[in-house]
Amino acid sequence: MSGIHVQDLGKRFGDRVAVEALSFHVRPGEVFGLLGPNGAGKTTTVRMLTGLLQPTEGEATVWGHRVDRDGEPLRKVVGLLTEQPGLYDRLTARENLRFFMKLHELDEAAAWPRARHYLERFGLGGREEEPVGGFSKGMRQKLAIVRTLVHDPKVIFLDEPTSGLDPESARTVRDAVAELASEGRTIVLCSHNLAEVERLCERVAVVKRRLLAMGPVRELRHAGQALEVRVEGEAERFCVALAQLPFAPNVLAEGPKLRVMLADDAQAPDVVACLVGAGARVHSAVPTQRPLEEVYLELLREGRG
């Protein structure tokens, strides 16, 4: 069973619940986003799925391996890029990579062409013999990505993969992620960079200890659609009238602009009629999808309770 299957997964550290009742699956070839604020349980989830922590509830399989009992075979098919590059500064780039080749018991002669391919791709070709301590933050991050890929993993967990990278390098990494997914690998991306998540991920899960929402990025954004209305004069004076509508939408007013959150497209004419009835001169009314960031923040606010 390839991909990732998670069912009611939970983790407690003593009395503290880090993750509870988490369920999702990720297909081979899919880039899946795991979103959540600091301390939401993303790292704990990734650690459970890479066999570093034992779940206290539920079960999960990663590329057919149970996370609670198949530690060694699981870690052979998994690649993990941690938030910090975690490289050995006194060793050269080549020595850092060789160490992980040895840990994976790879035939170095066969593994090197692959490593060299990624080193070249990330602009580190010819820097193999330099101590990593002299590398810039971006170079270290790129080398850590190469290390994550050196054993040809089927499932890849990337925690903030473009952190510290310049725009060009970040684009190279994003292209590489898309290419790895097109090769049939399963990729889980943990990031606070929502624009990047929007660009790379087909589906996302928003977690805050438990699952707050999950679905294709487009659907999540659609669920958070809005009507942007431009009126004459200060828009704030119409907020009271809009609050009288049967579906009492959330409204944001800024200068002549109103942003009315809708649960359904069909509510848009009622909003316009209400405004006209309240004496507004409506210049334009444009249905928009809210940026993922706004949806994400609203989900977190709702999840706070």
Place this chain on the structure above:
Amino acid sequence: MAFRPKRALAVFWKDFLDLRKNVGLLVSMMVLPAVMVLVPIGVVWTYVRTPDHADLRSVALFYDPTLPLGASAARFLIDKTLTDWFGMFLVMPVFVPILIASQSVAGEKERRTLEPLLASPVTAAELVTGKSLAALVPSVAITWTAFVLFCVGVDIVAWPLVKMPLMPNALWTFGVFVIAPLFAFFGNGVAVLISARVSEARMAQQLSALVVLPIVGMVGGQVAGVLKAGFGYYLLQGAVVLVLDALLLWASIRLLDRERLVSRWG
């Protein structure tokens, strides 16, 4: 989960390579052996330089009131120094692995390298074995090298008085090749376990280094004439440390599982 020696050797290879490039640590590792070799050579040289000094006999009689009238006090004190110094020499195989293991184990946490390492197929047992080897092999090699230099130095400075090689003798040979590795294993085990509980390599070093105090205390007892060192005395020390080594091994296997390492170190 199967123990794969190749993976333990990979950890050893990496740590040994890292140690070779850590100039600061190498220098601090060399200070203690230099002291352990030069101090007793200096003491022996002092006795040899003034063998007929009247005070030497008083000192010798303090340690052995039955010393025959015609016996050389200088020779007696040289023999006593060599016997007693072995107790002090044992500080080295305990202390050097503490320096290395604290850096390599708690250092993984400080450098944030532990999580990628534990996400590889390496098991906790392989990790601890590899890291222990990386601390033990240099420590034992340094101890043995220091022993060779010590023997050569003592024999050179003692020759004018005794006209024969004093070192290596049976006590030192047995001690350096059998007891010292047991002490090194002990120092490493303590450092590994303490490193797993604290967040900084420096703190791990400072706490682990406290284990040398009993050894130094016993040498103090020998110098004060309270303890009488000899083959049986050191054999007993070795037996006690062997038991402690077994306990440390048991504790390491029980305490250093992957989850504990990630929870505490990650």
